[in-house]
Amino acid sequence: MAFQEVVYRPVFGRALAVSTVVVCAVGIVALFWGDPxxxxxxxxxxxxxAAVAWALFWRPTLRVQQHGITVENVLRTYFLPWPAIRRIETRYSLTLYTSRRKVPVWAAPAPGRHRTLGLARKDFDGVGESARGEFGELRPADAVTTPTGNLAQVIRGHWEQLRETGLLAAGEDPEAETATWHWATITVIGLLVAATAIGLLV
Incomplete structure (x- = not known):
């Protein structure tokens, strides 16, 4: 069976980013209209x-790919090949652990308490064994009916399949795991902070 890539971008976050940018654009137009x-x-x-809203709410993306996982966060993008992954957790957000680093997935925070109220046993059907704690327990965020739990299970399912078929036996290539800073975003936000300080204080 061919591998199907999964791309996840939170709809609420992207809607929030768009609405924030629109409100900011209206505010800027109003400022120039009233007093240039x-x-x-x-x-x-x-x-x-507007720039911070875009970075926080529009950019975060998770890609589950054939050769690894790409996590695009606010200031960094990570590529984690499947052999590098050691653990998958959902405590505060979907978080991937390798031997080198801990990578939280900003696109998939753990659901709030209101979302996990009323979860039933069936909401955990199909959750992989690697999700269970020392005593076999599962977290509410592991429920496959929540976005975080569903994404975690997609990753666990493929990761466990690769492990069981021996495709992870060759071990990890340290050079294959990468972390890239978003220097353009950092620079733009830094310049805007400086311009804001100058505009307000001078």
């Missing part, structure tokens, strides 16, 4: 809010 001179000073904080 003042807008040159006070528009920067609004642009900063």
């Amino acid at each position: 001179a003042a807008a040159l000073r006070y528009a920067w904080p609004i642009v900063l809010v």
Whole structure:
């Protein structure tokens, strides 16, 4: 059976990013319409809010791919090949552990208490054995009816299958696991912070 890539971007986060950017754009237009001179000073904080909203809510993405997992967070993107993965947890967010690092998946935070109320045994049907704790317990965020639990099970299912068929036996290649900083995002936000400070203080 051919591997089917999974790409997850939280709909609520992306909707929040779009709405924030739209509100900021309206605010900037209103500033320039009312007082162009003042807008040159006070528009920067609004642009900063829009940029941060984009980085926080639009960018985070999880890709489950044939040769590994790509986690795009706010300031860094990670590629974790399947042999590098040691543990998969869902305590605070979907989190992947390798021998080198801990990688939280910003796109998949653990569900809130209101979402996990009323979970039943059937919500955990199909959860892999690697999800269970020392005493066989499961966390509410492991429920496959929650986004975090569903994504965790997709990853666990393929990871356990590769392990059982011996395809992870060759071990990990330290050079294959990568972490890349989003320097453009960091630079833009840094410049906007500086412009905001200058506009408000000078």
